[in-house]
Amino acid sequence: MIQDAETKDVLTLAYMNETSLVKTLETGETWFYSRSRQELWHKGGTSGNTQTVKSIVWDCDKDALLVLVDKQGPACHKGTDSCFHEKIIGEEQTPSTSKENILLTLETLIADREKERPDGAYTTYLFEEGVDKILKKVGEEASEVIIAAKNRDAEELKWEVADLFYHVLVLLREQELPLEEVLGVLVERHNR
Missing domain, CATH: 3.10.20.810 (Phosphoribosyl-AMP cyclohydrolase)
Structure with a gap:
């Protein structure tokens, strides 16, 4: 396989x-x-x-x-990323956007945005403003997570945590620290 x-x-x-x-x-x-x-x-x-x-x-x-x-490029001769793309049963979901892989997928997208710097993209704006702006956004999002949790607003909390995760991934990219290393620390702690 x-x-x-x-x-x-x-x-x-x-x-x-x-x-x-x-x-x-x-x-x-x-x-x-x-x-x-x-x-x-x-x-x-x-x-x-x-x-x-x-x-x-x-x-x-x-x-x-x-x-x-x-x-490098599609794995399947039909031009798709995977040969396993024709659904027989189950939820409609592509492998790279599954819940288990979304942080790694988003990390890759953020890295691409940093390299390409497309006009009008929010990620481009963050990288052009630099580390101080990125840190400010991480702080703002962390505060909004705290407020949503304190208000016991689950709907708001999930959106604010998603925003925080995104901005932390931008910060990790700016600091040249791969998410894989952070996940490795969590695995190491879990295995103790």
Whole structure:
């Protein structure tokens, strides 16, 4: 199974034989074996939508691999981010905007906005104003969370906490501190 290293979205399920696994390990990009064509294929070899391997782990029986990758472009030959996009049953929800992944998705969007600085975007405004403006917004949003909680206004509280999370993510980006490191601290505390 191939999974996005950052978002943990499942990208595709593909077969590897010994030769394709060796090629993957040698090149650092995913290689698979097509059982229907009976040949090796390099993911992105023709499309340019390559996958850089970040880690590979066995399952407990050592008969399946989980490959975490950084992808360049769509993972699916149909042009979608994941081969798993046709809903059979369940809620309509794309993997990258699931509740479990939204903070990582938002972190990526904020990073893109910092680089591209699109005109009229609020995130662009915050980065152009600098750390003092970002800190002021974090403080304002934290105060609004306190007020909403004190007023026992659950509807207002959820909106204010969402605003606070967003502004904290902007601050983390400005400080060049990845969210993954903050989440790592929470995992470490939880495991104690």
